[in-house]
Amino acid sequence: MFLYKCCMFRKGSYNTFFIESTITWYNLRKYSCYEKRFIKVRKERGIFLKMNDEQALEKLENAKHQVIDAIAETMDLYAVPPAAGRLYAIMQFEEQMNLDEMQDVMGMSKPSMSTSVRKLQEIDMMKKTFQRGSRKHSYIAEKNYFNTFISYFCHMWDREAKMNLTAIREAEFELDQIFEEGDVSEETLAKTRELYTQIEASKKYYRWLERLSASVRSREIFKYVPHELEDTDN
Numbered sequence: 001m002f003l004y005k006c007c008m009f010r011k012g013s014y015n016t017f018f019i020e021s022t023i024t025w026y027n028l029r030k031y032s033c034y035e036k037r038f039i040k041v042r043k044e045r046g047i048f049l050k051m052n053d054e055q056a057l058e059k060l061e062n063a064k065h066q067v068i069d070a071i072a073e074t075m076d077l078y079a080v081p082p083a084a085g086r087l088y089a090i091m092q093f094e095e096q097m098n099l100d101e102m103q104d105v106m107g108m109s110k111p112s113m114s115t116s117v118r119k120l121q122e123i124d125m126m127k128k129t130f131q132r133g134s135r136k137h138s139y140i141a142e143k144n145y146f147n148t149f150i151s152y153f154c155h156m157w158d159r160e161a162k163m164n165l166t167a168i169r170e171a172e173f174e175l176d177q178i179f180e181e182g183d184v185s186e187e188t189l190a191k192t193r194e195l196y197t198q199i200e201a202s203k204k205y206y207r208w209l210e211r212l213s214a215s216v217r218s219r220e221i222f223k224y225v226p227h228e229l230e231d232t233d234n
Contacts, residue, residue: 064093078123078152083108084116088125091141096129098136124151146227150216157213161206168199168206 068089075085087106091097097105103113117139120126125148129138142148175196178184184192215221 068092078125078148080119080123080125081116083112084119087113087116088120088141091126091139092143094141096131096138096140098134098138100136102139123155124148150219154213154217157209161209161213165203165206168203171199172196 068086071089071092072082072086075082075088078085080088083106087102090105099110099113099117102108102117103110106113106116108116117126120141121128125142126139127142129140131138142151175192178189178192182188212221
């Protein structure tokens with residue numbers, strides 16, 4: 001009986017075939033046939049290397065585009081236009097780009113490209129950088145998704161809480177005047193009390209939203225929802 005296993009692995013810049021053989025003593029002579037085949041494959045390794053590199057590069061590009069498409073598709077969560085979302089996704093795999101380079105990749109006019117860049121800058125997803133010896137401004141995308149999440153959502157939560165608490169405070173001032181100075185019917189007072197109770201109860205949510213924003217901005221939230229786990233499932 002003869003059992004053999006042949007597998008290919010890469011070491012440095014060479015491809016080598018390793019043959020692990022279990023050979024019974026009475027079939028030992030057959031090994032010479034496999035040895036000759038092994039030598040022949042080594043001579044042809046240049047062809048195998050070229051084919052493998054082409055396939056690997058194709059898979060590399062496919063993998064990159066899959067991630068780019070997913071990021072771009074979900075950027076509506078951050079209320080950015082599709083073009084700006086796709087630009088941000090593409091720049092995840094670029095060190096930096098200027099407007100001309102972005103225009104070539106996206107196939108957009110320069111004014112439209114400038115609008116997308118400005119939108120991403122407003123929400124801290126892109127920053128301007130300067131290259132020595134070049135008059136063109138370059139831009140770098142924020143690649144730390146935790147920073148992106150914290151910056152955007154804390155800003156939105158703070159805005160929601162502040163605007164609504166201000167509105168509630170002004171509304172309650174108006175309602176207090178009805179209670180204190182109004183000569184109104186019991187029916188109107190009942191409606192006033194109902195509205196006052198409703199908006200007063202909503203303050204609990206906005207106060208909680210303020211605490212949530214503060215805990216995320218300070219990263220205290222990571223004590224309860226760690227961003228790194230010892231055992232993670234794909």
